[in-house]
Amino acid sequence: MERIAVIGGLGTLSGGDLFFKLLKNQQVLKNQLNYHFIFEQQPYSQINSPLYQEEDIKSRKYYTYNVCKNFESKGVTSVLLPCFACHSFLDELQKEISIPIVNIFEALSNYVSSKVGKGAKIGILTSDYVKVNQLLNSYFKDYDLLFPTQQEQLMEAIYGEQGIKNGYFDGLALEYVYEACVELNNLGCDIILPGITELSLIVEQLWKRGIPIVDVNQIYADYALMNKNSSPKKAFKLGILGGIGPSATVDFMNKIIKNTPAKNDQEHIKMVVEQNPQIPDRTANLVYHETDPTIAMFSTCKRLEAEGADAIAIPCNTAHAFVNSIQEHLNTPIINMLTTTAEYIKEHYGGKIKVGLLATSGTIQSEVYHDVLKAFGLNIIVPDEKHQGYVMESIYGKDGVKAGYTDGNCRKNILKSADYVINKGAQVVILGCTELPLIFPDESDIIKGSQKTPLIDPTLILARKIVSMTT
Structure with missing residues (x-):
């Protein structure tokens, strides 16, 4: 079963629109037992803020990370992130998340290449942030990208008090977007591509006026359902059951560092350490039948497992008398x-x-x-x-x-x-x-x-x- 999750809240209405378009996809309607969809929207303090400051992006990083980590615990197989600006930090987010996040730029690039040839003129309607950071350029380098001159007016149509983000799908907001589309049409654009997911909420009205604008949310939903996303390759993480004894744990970590052929910090091995000196003494149990350390060791290993450790090391020789019984109940291998x-x-x-x-x-x-x-x-x-x-x-x-x-x-x-x-x-x-x-x-x-x-x-x-x- 596919367990597909949508991160809501970065654009409340556009997130809901994307979720609905997943549900009404013909592939889903014909095979409903094969799909489990999850939509999650947490409180997000800067939901109404335009993307003007770096602080806005940082807050989005924290928000998306927290929601994705919650999805991990639910066995989600892929995540949809309906926010173009958030895809600017997709690589750094993906390194910390085990679930594949479907790339909206790749979805659009795949669609555009199937509709128009290289060198075609593409009109772009996007936020200041996405425009300035040239996020679209790397995915559409074979095309001539054109932007409307009235960018401030476009931003007002999206983020203004009576903008699309606030639920106004006609009136001045619609007219501002229409004017931008007409300008791009007059420049000879073969297709108009929104880089703002809220614009999917008014595409039908623009189609009625003859505007060749694409529905990015529909394209994103269809792409996610048609393409199986393989799990991202993540850096190896070692879990260390530490504290038995404390100095030996530090010595062991230092030996790993010294023996790693790294040219910089990033080439060293990721390690998560549970330094637990309160684990009952192993020798005292084996020789004098004092407190059994098995449950304390097992509990520590389970925490390392929950932290995403790919393997566990126990830098204590005596503790290995308990390893076989512990390993039976772990999914993560202990390197003996x-x-x-x-x-x-x-x-x-x-x-x-x-x-x-x-x-x-x-x-x-x-x-x-x-x-x-x-x-x-x-x-x-x-x-x-x-x-x-x-x-x-x-x-x-x-x-x-x-x-x-x-x-x-x-x-x-x-x-x-x-x-x-x-x-x-x-x-x-x-x-x-x-x-x-x-x-x-x-x-x-x-x-x-x-x-x-x-x-x-x-x-x-x-x-x-x-x-x-x-x-």
């Missing part, structure tokens, strides 16, 4: 940091390598890393109880990395545990808690004499994976 890390190790170091894991006791006991690494045929080595205590102290201790320390006791403790797994045969060491890489900001190896053991930073690998997905 553990799987990405195992793929990286196998690709760069081979499938027979022994992998040391320094992680929280929750990660160790859940065996979430064990399962992933074994699936890739990799052997895993973890610290004994004593050296696991050093790992936990370096993370959660009073001088630990979660308390803001990256040197001193937290570094000494983690190096003791690293030495242990290396002495047990580990050929690479995973820093399996996202805070641990903060202790090694400039190091990619642990060097002992002539022995160099690579440190594997899962957040860095995940960041590079995400960048590769978008470039």
Whole structure:
């Protein structure tokens, strides 16, 4: 079913006219069960203002954005925007809206090319704003565009106290428009093209007087029904479940930025972050059966999904013990940091390598890393109880990395545990808690004499994976 929406309120009467012309289209009347039409008009403070100031356009931007976002929640498949001036910011609006907005200029260009040949004279009746900004020129560059000399009089016919926008379809308003059309006719125009949607309200009266003016609202409605608009291509947006922990989230974002081959701000990846440090501790749940963090994590992911995230990243190793159950109830994929890390190790170091894991006791006991690494045929080595205590102290201790320390006791403790797994045969060491890489900001190896053991930073690998997905 086509769910087509019309943004009303930018020209109350012309919006209603467009909606009516959608309804009476023969294609719709014959297949009424295939169409769902929505018309929405919100209060718009500058509804009666002529387009003289930039503030008028800004207010239209806010208005159209808000209405379009409301349409998104209703499953609308295309939007009609019956305001020529608003199409001046269509590109910037479309980048933020997932529903295709039907371009009124494209509709008219398609119609004109089917009626007159290149080089034909086209009379244009449009607002000062559209005229000055030459919005029509790019769509009708193969034609000779002519404008009436009495532009002020035309504006009075539209916006005046007794103008068409206020419901006056005859009298002085009609005569002013007729005079402009006669002038264009005398200049040899093959067709008269309104660039103001309100003029559709009086075209029948002008036709009776022999004026070759087109009904832009009818053309726009027919074009929208005949042409299937594909969803706009939008920039990839990454959702980040943050706050677990806070510093690791910032570190992860920084790694994405540093690894993105961007030449300017606009080439970087869009990110939406839900920084939620109140999510219950994952290790406390896995080890001591304290508060389950699943619902808090799921709720955060759903908010990221609602924000339009194309994928979700969770820069917390222990949290991945809960990922599979959460993913079942999400439409947006979570990029699994553990799987990405195992793929990286196998690709760069081979499938027979022994992998040391320094992680929280929750990660160790859940065996979430064990399962992933074994699936890739990799052997895993973890610290004994004593050296696991050093790992936990370096993370959660009073001088630990979660308390803001990256040197001193937290570094000494983690190096003791690293030495242990290396002495047990580990050929690479995973820093399996996202805070641990903060202790090694400039190091990619642990060097002992002539022995160099690579440190594997899962957040860095995940960041590079995400960048590769978008470039």
